[in-house]
Amino acid sequence: DAVRRFGSIIYGDTSIRYKTSNFDRLLIDNLIRGFSCRELPGHYLPCFTLSGTFSWFNETFSTFDDVYIAEAGFLAVTDNFLSRLILKTWVTCALDSTCITPSHSKTQCKRVTGLTEKHRYDQSAMVTLLSFYFFPSPRQNGKSDPAPYDMYTSMQERIAEVRR
Numbered sequence: 717d718a719v720r721r722f723g724s725i726i727y728g729d730t731s732i733r734y735k736t737s738n739f740d741r742l743l744i745d746n747l748i749r750g751f752s753c754r755e756l757p758g759h760y761l762p763c764f765t766l767s768g769t770f771s772w773f774n775e776t777f778s779t780f781d782d783v784y785i786a787e788a789g790f791l792a793v794t795d796n797f798l799s800r801l802i803l804k805t806w807v808t809c810a811l812d813s814t815c816i817t818p819s820h821s822k823t824q825c826k827r828v829t830g831l832t833e834k835h836r837y838d839q840s841a842m843v844t845l846l847s848f849y850f851f852p853s854p855r856q857n858g859k860s861d862p863a864p865y866d867m868y869t870s871m872q873e874r875i876a877e878v879r880r
Contacts, residue, residue, distance in 0.1 A: 719795045719803065729789040734876050742792050742871055750799030751846070752792045752867040755784040761847075763825035765840035768818020772809065773844055777824040783847050784863070788839040790876060792867065802849055809841040816841055 718725050724743050728734065746752050762770075762777035764785050770777050793799050809815035816837055823835065850864040 719793050719799065724792065724794040727791045727793070728876060731878050731880050732790050732876050733879050736875055739792075739875065742867070742875060743794065745867075745871065746792045746794045748796075749850075749864060750794050750796040751802050752865050753786045753788065753842070753846075754790060754872055755786045755863055755866045757784055759785045760825060760827050761785045761840065761843050763823060763827060764834050764836045765823060765844065766818050766821035766835045767824055768821035769809075769815055769835075769840050769844060771821075772812070772815035772818065773848070775844070778826075780844065780847060781826055783843065785836060785839055786843050786846070786863070786865070787878075788836075788842050789878065790867075790872065798849060802845060805845045806838075806842055809845070810838070 724746065726739055726742070742752075761780040761783045765777070765780070767777055770780070793803065813819075817835075821835075846863070846865050
């Protein structure tokens with residue numbers, strides 16, 4: 717288990733270009749919460765998640781109507797009790813096709829007319845379970861505080877950029 721062995725891991729997929737090798741501020745910020753990623757404001761979780769994934773968590777899409785999806789391409793994980801729970805739940809979902817790739821399911825999004833049909837597999841499962849552990853603040857008048865797992869934008873911009 718890399719997180720336990722090294723204490724922290726920073727993951728970036730092939731779209732991430734690092735601007736620095738100094739991750740101290742990110743690692744210090746992550747000591748308490750254990751898991752951080754970036755929310756994508758304006759992109760709501762139910763619009764990108766098949767209903768079967770929510771069913772696997774014994775929930776419905778409407779529970780997550782106001783939850784933004786987050787990027788899974790740039791993550792920081794620090795070893796603590798909470799991050800272990802998150803990773804175990806995420807891996808358990810990933811290994812169960814009824815969670816990660818549910819058949820006969822559709823996206824159900826109140827923010828977009830019709831179906832988006834853009835299930836985001838790892839992102840969908842990750843944000844669904846992060847919502848259970850971190851309880852994002854309620855959205856009022858289209859605004860809310862960033863989710864507790866949201867990596868500060870200013871910090872991320874100094875560390876890395878996304879190029880697709």
